[in-house]
Amino acid sequence: MIPLSGATRLNIIVGDPIAQVKSPGGMTAAFAKQGVDAILVPVQVDSADLSDLLSVADRLKNLDGIIVTVPHKIDCYTHCATASSRSDFIKAVSIMRRRPAGGWHGDQFDGVGFVRAMQQKGVNPEGKRALQVGTGGAGSAIAYALLESGVAELALHDLDLARRDQLITRLNALGKGRVVPGSADPTGFDLICNASPAGMRAGDPLPVDASRLVASQYVGCVITVPVITPLIAAARALGCVNGNGSEMYDALQQSMLDFLLTPMEARA
Amino acid sequence: MIPLSGATRLNIIVGDPIAQVKSPGGMTAAFAKQGVDAILVPVQVDSADLSDLLSVADRLKNLDGIIVTVPHKIDCYTHCATASSRSDFIKAVSIMRRRPAGGWHGDQFDGVGFVRAMQQKGVNPEGKRALQVGTGGAGSAIAYALLESGVAELALHDLDLARRDQLITRLNALGKGRVVPGSADPTGFDLICNASPAGMRAGDPLPVDASRLVASQYVGCVITVPVITPLIAAARALGCVNGNGSEMYDALQQSMLDFLLTPMEARA
Secondary structure, X not given: XXXXXXXXXXXXXXXXXXXXXXXXXXXXXXXXXXXXXXXXXXXXXXXXHHHHHHHHHHHOOOEEEEEEOXXXXXXXXXXXXXXXXXXXXXXXXXXXXXXXXXXEEEEOOHHHHHHHHHHHOOOOOOOOEEEEEOOOHHHHHHHHHHXXXXXXXXXXXXXXXXXXXXXXXXXXXXXXXXXXXXXXXXXXXXXXXXXXXXOOOOOOOOOOOHHHOOOOOEEEEOOOOOOOOHHHHHHHHHOOOEEXXXXXXXXXXXHHHHHHHXXXXXXX | OOOOOOOOEEEEEEEOOOOOOOHHHHHHHHHHHOOOOEXXXXXXXXXXXXXXXXXXXXXXXXEEXXXXXXXXXHHHHHHOOEXXXXXXXXXXXXXXXXXXXXXXXXXXOHHHHHHHHHHHOOOOOOOOEEEEEOOOHHHHHHHHHHHHOOOOEEEEEOOOHHHHHHHHHHHHOOOOOEEEEXXXXXXXXXXXXXXXXXXOOOOOOOOOOHHHOOOOOEEEEOOOOOOOOHHHHHHHHHOXXXXXXXXXXXXXXXXXXXXXXXXXXXXX
């Protein structure tokens, strides 16, 4: 049973549309499981009204956290007083908490969730060669997280070559693993990551050539609907260790929970 | 189990402080019981920030209703495009819903809840003589509701004589039942109503002289903590039909639920 009274601490998820988000139920249940009297509720706000909402949010006395979804991730990043280096890299946040000094600290865990789901399957990305398809918002976050987690080489594949090359340049400037252009051919890679929408709709082409997958590869996919995309189905058929969008989401939720529940004295 | 997802419709209760309010749990459970996917959450906002919050609330796409508690009832009344005649009388609202034409319609059910709790005990106020102690915000609302429900005579008792006399003048101008000054002596009245804080703290004097109560009188009290005030205890000892603050609150909550769930096409 969700606790709910005047003393329940408030967290909101802002987006437009909002009906599709799943975190209100999941995060609120997770708060309750940890014995925290807090709730996460959906707030549907137009982009034109976001800055006024954030201005009020600054001053609400029982609001502790803000989760951010489309189309507000960039504007919320701008509103934050500080952000994690991974958020500074992609110039977007998906979560905000209060700072001891006032204002908000932003972060985002899309990439962290992907890596964490992989690690929970016993796969260590350190020193590995990874192929990632998709270089949009989620793709940028996951590429950053893969480099942070120690992959030795990251190949990026995207039909939008300009976007792909721009991200490659920016990632190489970090001085972590080597980032190169990739293709739909997974041959020779240890980790295969789909960060593109391919697989959301019936009839979508597969993001990589599944006929060339081998059982020793880890295959991860960010798509949550359907959970079992054709890529994940192919990986399972081959016996690949794999991580679907739902498992990534669960790992992401745990990271968000840890972030929101960090005691004020332990925050920067 | 409270339903909670991105599609859950949002209602808020605004106040400062807010931790003491009980309606988030009660109203949300009531929504669920009626099969409505909606929630009521506490929002603690300073008086200085209320107008900005209301300005944003006007534009939120999934916010359907606002419950209002201290100290915002008058400012929220001012923000409403329209209000019920009982809210116009006391110049305060405790609840707001969207109007088909845009903006908010305000109402308040403190008095209605008192009368409804009485009626649920089988007591019909029509033609009765009532003594009411307390002429503040709740007292004004209850006095108005008692006259609306048909009491023939209403005697008001308050240590603040100026406030009492001003309310008497305004109530008599309505042209309903006769309103006169009263005292702490309940002799001769059918209905005894405590709308003052007397009974909240141990050692408070009783609002009326309980030694003069008789079993034929209805005794109602607005105090919710403690539920059984010395006045209610005295009434029970005598065998009076009685209504405590908790019963009044339950009746009030049903009125608020009906108000918020009125279909848009049935709203003025």
